[in-house]
Amino acid sequence: xxxxxxxxxxxxxxxxxxxxxxxxxxxxxxxxxxxxxxxxxxxxxxxxxxxxxxxxxxxxxxxxxxxxxxxxxxxxxxxxxxxxxxxxxxxxxxxxxxxxxxxxxxxxxxxxxxxxxxxxxxxxxxxxxxxxxxxxxxxxxxxxxxxxxxxxxxxxxxxxxxxx
Numbered sequence: 001x002x003x004x005x006x007x008x009x010x011x012x013x014x015x016x017x018x019x020x021x022x023x024x025x026x027x028x029x030x031x032x033x034x035x036x037x038x039x040x041x042x043x044x045x046x047x048x049x050x051x052x053x054x055x056x057x058x059x060x061x062x063x064x065x066x067x068x069x070x071x072x073x074x075x076x077x078x079x080x081x082x083x084x085x086x087x088x089x090x091x092x093x094x095x096x097x098x099x100x101x102x103x104x105x106x107x108x109x110x111x112x113x114x115x116x117x118x119x120x121x122x123x124x125x126x127x128x129x130x131x132x133x134x135x136x137x138x139x140x141x142x143x144x145x146x147x148x149x150x151x152x153x154x155x156x157x158x159x160x161x162x163x164x
Contacts, residue, residue, distance in 0.1 A: 004138045005139050006136060006137065008129050011133075012040055017156045019034075021152040021156060022152055025148055025149070027139060033136075033139075034091060034136070034137055092140070125160070137158070
């Protein structure tokens with residue numbers, strides 16, 4: 001059985017750190033979704049050699065594959081599909097917007113696309129946070145790595161870590 005854990009980050013540095021740590025755990029980029037408002041650029045998610053993202057020995061010489069794939073996969077989602085907020089989206093949520101773009105437009109909210117990834121009662125909270133600049137990361141997990149993923153999201157600075 002597979003489901004999703006989400007975490008909300010205040011900035012791209014925290015979100016990037018979480019993605020690097022998820023990579024070190026062995027989570028595939030196909031299992032990670034990222035949603036940010038369009039005030040961010042792809043470059044905001046890049047980590048260079050001078051940052052502290054390597055704390056704890058999580059980055060090795062071969063690291064960077066997942067973040068490059070995620071950042072390279074960012075798709076700009078326009079205001080029509082989201083009901084007012086332009087977004088950068090990567091991961092399985094891109095497919096949700098592509099397949100359900102019309103449904104999202106009809107619903108008029110980001111919640112129409114992310115509803116499958118977060119508990120329904122929290123959708124409005126996430127919508128507001130993303131509009132204000134927070135970054136949502138959703139990670140598909142199996143029972144063997146659930147606790148490790150929750151720990152990674154919390155330790156990277158996520159608020160409101162939830163399981164859907």
